[in-house]
Amino acid sequence: PRPVEGFEITNVTASAITVQWALHRLKHSTVSRVRVSIRQPGDLAERTVELNSSVAQYTFLDLQPGERYIVHVTTLSGLGMEDHPSESLATAPFHVWTKPLPPQNLTTSRVTATTVSMAWEQPPAGTVEGYIINVTTAQSVKSRYVPNGKLMSYTVRDLLPGQQYRLSVTAVQNTEQGQVHSEPIHLHITTLQRDGALERRWSQAGHPRVLRNRLPPAFLPELRLLADHDTAEEPSPAPRFTELVDGRGRISARFGTALSKSITVKTQPEAPVKLENVEVSSQGRLALQLREAKNKSEGQNCSTNPCRNGGSCTRDTKSYHCDCRPGFKGQLCELACKKVPHSCTRLYSETKSFPVWEGGTCHYLYRRVYKVHQDVCYKENCENTGSEKPTSRKPNNSHTLKKP
Structure with missing residues (x-):
């Protein structure tokens, strides 16, 4: 007889598989029964059922969750319950x-x-690869896939106070077909209002809370004045100021109470005060005179060529400057500089x-993902060719080496 037509899997659950097929009245006139069998890979025995030709659907029950099954369907022809009925040709098995x-x-x-913090029981080892968590409101659906099969709890953040949400958690298993x-599993919750009484309920119920160093609100005097205009205003306490300077030169300030006066922050140090009538020792005075004389002689005359490392001296109207060779920098070309590569990110x-699954429909959400790329940066190390200590200039984070 001819094999069945339109064979398909109509429904799959954790413990049942429903299959469906079709028989044509003329093409399958000789078909008397339909044999449907199911088995797991590696099992020799299989579950087989023979159905009347008028039946076009069957459901296998009591199956194992998260397992692969092979389904075969065959048409039979013959009268009554013969021992050796005629069978249709073998068709490709279906893997479900x-x-x-x-x-x-x-x-x-x-x-x-x-x-909102959720918790569930840990599944058997190796049965779950991850979880899909959906947060649904009346206006939007947000989804996240967590590739951790050992996850037993999850905290949903950035919710709105007093809002109704529907949370759902779906287990995900990877197979050869995807x-x-x-x-x-759904949960319907409503977030709490921003009320101190509601927050105290959690502390009274035994839930641990973390105390934060938060200052009291500064609008209590205004509320008292609105309630009673005749009451004299109490003097406000002196403001408390806390300053923190980090390694990047940034300043973070916190004030104990609201301030009505403006605050001036100086980012640059004040100019040094000119000192007068300062006594200088004889040795210090002699060193200053020698240094000024040397600078004066070098500035007035370029014949001695004060430039080092092959630099050429150029005379200006008041002084001179050195044109350094490649690889050297500084006022007198005393710095030998080179580019040193180093790894950076x-x-x-x-x-x-x-993908977001909601009610059997797949939606797609687009998110921006940030990644770190390993790169090669260059910094300029300059070493003094004289007796002074070596110096280091700021790194140049470019691939192209600029000529000095």
Whole structure:
């Protein structure tokens, strides 16, 4: 007899697989029964059922979650229950994976005004590759895939106070035909309002809280004045000022109370005060005179060629300057500089699409992902050819070496 037509998998769950086919009235007039069998790879025994030709659908139950099954379908012809009926030609088997088990006992361990913490039981080892967490509101759906099969808790952040959300967690298993998703488990929650009484309920219920050094609000005197205009205003305490300077030269300031006066921040040091009538020792005075005489003689005359390392001296109207050879810098060409490569990193971003499953429909969300790229940078090391200490100039983060 002819094989069946239109064979397909109509439904797959964690423990059941439903198959469907079609028989044509004329083409399959000799077909009396349909044999459907299922087995797992490596198993010699298989589950077989023979159905009447009027049946076009069957469901295999009591299957293992997250396992691969092979399905065969064959048409039979013959009268009654013969021992050796005629069978159709063998068709290609169908490979089907049952869905993994969804997260068990999904609960919310804590709900605040902007965060929700969820927890569930740990699945058996090797059955889950990751989880898809969806956060749904009336206006939007946000999704994230966490590639960690051992995950047992997750905290959703950046929520709005007093907003209703529907949270869903879906288990993901990788197969040869791609990812297989379990049935999503849903939770409906409402975030808390920004109220101190609600926050105290968590502390009274035994949930640990972290105390932060936050200052009291500065609008309490205005509230008292609005309630009673005849009450005299109490003098406000002196403002407390805290200053922190980090290694990058940035200053962070925090004030204890609200200030009504402007604050001036000086980023540059004040000019040095000119000192008068300062006594200088005889040795110091002699060193200053020798240094001024040397600079004066060098500035007035370029014949001695004060430039070092083959630099050429050029006379100006008031002084001179040195034209240094390549590889040398400084006022007198006393610095021997060279480019030294070193490893560095460069941050760049790219846009990727992530699938979001909601109600059996796949949506795609686009997010910006930042990556770190290993690069080669160059810095300029200058060493004094004289008796002074070596100096180092700022690094040049370019691939092209500029000529000095």
